[in-house]
Amino acid sequence: MSVTIRDVAKQAGVGLATVSRVINNSPLVSAATREKVSRIIAELDYHPNPTARRLSLGKTLTIAVVTPFFTRPAFVERLRGIHTSLIDTDYDLVLYNVETTERRDAYMRSVPRRERVDGVLIVSLPPRNEDLISLANCPVPIVMIDANHPSLTMLHRIVINDVTGGQCATEHLIALGHQRVAYLSDTFETPFNFTASYDRYRGYRQALERAGLHYRPEYVVAGEHSHAVARQMALGLLRLPEPPTAIFAASDTQALGVLEAAQVLGLRVPEQLSVIGYDDIEVAEYLGLTTMRQQLFESGRRGVALLMEAIAGRHADPVCEEMPVTLVERRTTAPPA
Amino acid sequence: MSVTIRDVAKQAGVGLATVSRVINNSPLVSAATREKVSRIIAELDYHPNPTARRLSLGKTLTIAVVTPFFTRPAFVERLRGIHTSLIDTDYDLVLYNVETTERRDAYMRSVPRRERVDGVLIVSLPPRNEDLISLANCPVPIVMIDANHPSLTMLHRIVINDVTGGQCATEHLIALGHQRVAYLSDTFETPFNFTASYDRYRGYRQALERAGLHYRPEYVVAGEHSHAVARQMALGLLRLPEPPTAIFAASDTQALGVLEAAQVLGLRVPEQLSVIGYDDIEVAEYLGLTTMRQQLFESGRRGVALLMEAIAGRHADPVCEEMPVTLVERRTTAPPA
């Protein structure tokens, strides 16, 4: 059908091995031969068949990315980082979207197989404990990105320190002079075992403690991840006998709900209420929302770098890299009235 | 290294061919043999090597998706549709992100090759004219999703009729009683030759014409795709001696800019100004923005379906399928004061 290495060899009057050497830049070819073969390759518009190459090499030259797409910018940014790092390599990027726990479990078992891929990136998806052992013993290297979990120490991972992030956000508010700081997030228990909200909560607690501020249980609310629910929860907080003067929302989406609540109650932001979010999504800039920014793109890049190292056989022991989180100050936080 | 078909054959005391037949559900195996082989397969935890399979079959069992991710929800939705349709097939989804014209041109040449993939989905990316001919003559089936271009008639494609969409949006405003309707969009000329904005503009013109409304050039503005620029342009429109009573923004992002401009000028929406967007992105619902919704997820599904048909050899001639666009009425449009 299409032109093969045999055609090139015949046409150039050399053996298969020589053509293969030319393709793979082996030094064991004389300049003259190389030149001749290269010419024929160009003439015939020959492209080596990657499938045959993979089979012969015993490698798949393929990296799998397992992640819940969601409809969040964070996913795209991480994926961009991953893709960009893979451009200049031989590796293909094959994608596995997870939207149910069933699919997650199916992929956790079927994707990381020697015959399928050379490496796996699992993004924003903590595995079940049942899968942990098999993942840790898996012959193909695995790197987890953004899946911090106490029991993940046997896996390579790029973590985002949400505890520190939550602490930073809270400290920013405290530094502005706020004494009554509330925390609003999505539920701590989710089907996918996301720990971000809980970690940020822990950071919040730590910041309070360090500042010597009293922890008030009534200042911590959690509910479904949507601006509508966030608004209701924020209304609840702001109608307390002694309402908070600042609210730390565990995501920008929820911060939007808080802003909406403030508007409903006629509270001016930031004069009467400070609001800080988390993620730095696109509209955050538009709305002037102060927030915590993660290095999403960079986390993808680092993940690929680590995975490549693992594939190359470096790292006998699991490596854990931490990505920094930075405060982006905009117009929704200010000292209390 | 890992267990192969040969191991299974030996263990089961049958020939390779028989094991292969069992794997591929060939009817040419007796029930007894099938049962025995299946048991051994399970026992040895055998998984056929996809690479070897591909080489032998002469298929890559791989679909390429070439698309600019951007950081837009629209991308993720289309991709979700594509991925979902591929789950129950043998096909892998490999991803090619395009962020520069150089990459686009490189991918247009290197990706659609027999030895690489069985089919290609090109999403939201009109090819250059130079590439058109080679794409049309390409031995591997190609389906364009959301890349409407007059000269694309020789390629399979799923189109979103932006002319109709633009017309609908405009007609909605006219039906409400607006006589002075403006159109605000991103620039018609882009490095990637996107035609959406221009098509929507044409729809806008058509709607005006049908309603017998006078076209005013000063009511049409275009600039970079961002809410900030959109706000400036909207301010310009609203400060005209005879300002429009309704603005059709070519994207929700830009509609946000319009809303901001209205706020700056103290105009109440929708009482004093109607605004309609396009895309129905996530915040649109949050802000109650009236907008045009595309069937993004479904466009991905249809693209895969069409591609599979093309791979199967149906469709001697290029097929063009049109996806509907629907009006989502929310709280930013109303009859003029």
Next chain:
DNA sequence: AATGGGGGTGGAACCGCTTTCATTTTGGAA
């Protein structure tokens, strides 16, 4: 009882590449 046909089966070729290994060629030293 001989014949024909069809279902079941296994051997072997093949997919297109890489790589080992044996062989030939080359270049420089003796």
Next chain:
DNA sequence: TTCCAAAATGAAAGCGGTTCCACCCCCATT
């Protein structure tokens, strides 16, 4: 000029599947 090590080369053996084809066996037909 001879000789040897090093460089260059090609044949062939995989990689792990699929499938063609020849073969065997069994049963129904004549």
